[in-house]
Amino acid sequence: MTAPDAPTPAAPIDVPATPSATEAPPPAATPSLSPAECAERLRALFPALFSGPAKPIKLRIQADIQARAPGVFTKAALSAFLRRYTGGTGYLIALTRAPQRLDLDGQPAGEISAEHRQAAADELVRRRAVHESRRQAEEDQRRERWQLLRAFETTTLTKDNFCALKGMTPEALDAALAQARQEAEDRARERPPQAPLGGRPDARPGRPGPGARPDARHGSRDGRPSDARGPRERSPRPPRPAR
Known part of the structure; x- marks a missing residue:
């Protein structure tokens, strides 16, 4: 007699491994911020440097930001913000006028070189x-x-x-x-509205307004043209005594 066939072992079933209680979950990825979002976050974290008018920043300040605010900014997002910030006209003006660079706390952090200023x-x-x-x-x-x-x-x-x-x-x-x-x-x-001549809406050229001094070329104090009165009248001279 032939021996009966041995039973075929069942195929193993893949069971997903469950993480152990001691294994830490993977760190969440830092979201990439736009330059505007970076600016808002930096103003909130370091107002002494990033609030108000632009100020000359310390060289290699990106490392200081990452050390003081780990995981807040990606390297690419922070680099994009700093390129835009240091290229602004307001920042360039500050670089030509300020005596020193400033750190994250607004404290002096090195003089501005003549090369950078120029x-x-x-x-x-x-x-x-x-x-x-x-x-x-x-x-x-x-x-x-x-x-x-x-x-x-x-x-x-x-x-x-x-x-x-x-x-x-x-x-x-x-x-x-x-x-x-x-x-x-x-x-x-x-264009601003022009004030009427003589201070009156109905004033016309050649017609003085109230309080205006008369012009001898155009009229007299009584308002009549000077040439309308005719030739100037002279008072008669007394007759000369007979000699």
């Missing part, structure tokens, strides 16, 4: 030149649009012929004219 001053000069060049270009464009509006309102050409003369499409012309009219309205609203 680099900040050069960058400010460059930015002013760029700003002035952009402002001048915008002013020139506004003047050209105003001249285009005046030319279009006084021309006898048709719109198509006017566009051909100026080398513009009708769509570009309409956009430029609309912008010129809007800019003219904005200037009119910003």
Whole structure:
């Protein structure tokens, strides 16, 4: 007789391992903050340095922040904030004026080198030149649009012929004219109202208001024009005695 077949052992069942009570859970990842969120968090943690106007910060201050506030900022988020913060115009101005750098508690933490101070001053000069060049270009464009509006309102050409003369499409012309009219309205609203002559709403040129001294070229104290009274009358001289 053949021996009966031995029973086939059952396949093992995978059971997930349960963590032991002594095993610590993995640390939660630090959320990445935007530069604006970093700024708000830094102002709350270190108000002596990051509140109010920009102040020159201590060199390699990122390590100090990570040591004082571990796990709050990622390296990438903090680096992005510091690049934006130290590149701001307000920070560059402070770098040219302040005598020393400051730490997280607002205490002096080293003098500003002449090289860093000069680099900040050069960058400010460059930015002013760029700003002035952009402002001048915008002013020139506004003047050209105003001249285009005046030319279009006084021309006898048709719109198509006017566009051909100026080398513009009708769509570009309409956009430029609309912008010129809007800019003219904005200037009119910003211009302060002129006070009426003589302090009276009904005052007219050549007519003095109350309290104004008369001008001998235009009139006399009684309000009549000086040339309306005729030639000046002379008193008769007494007759000379006979000799």
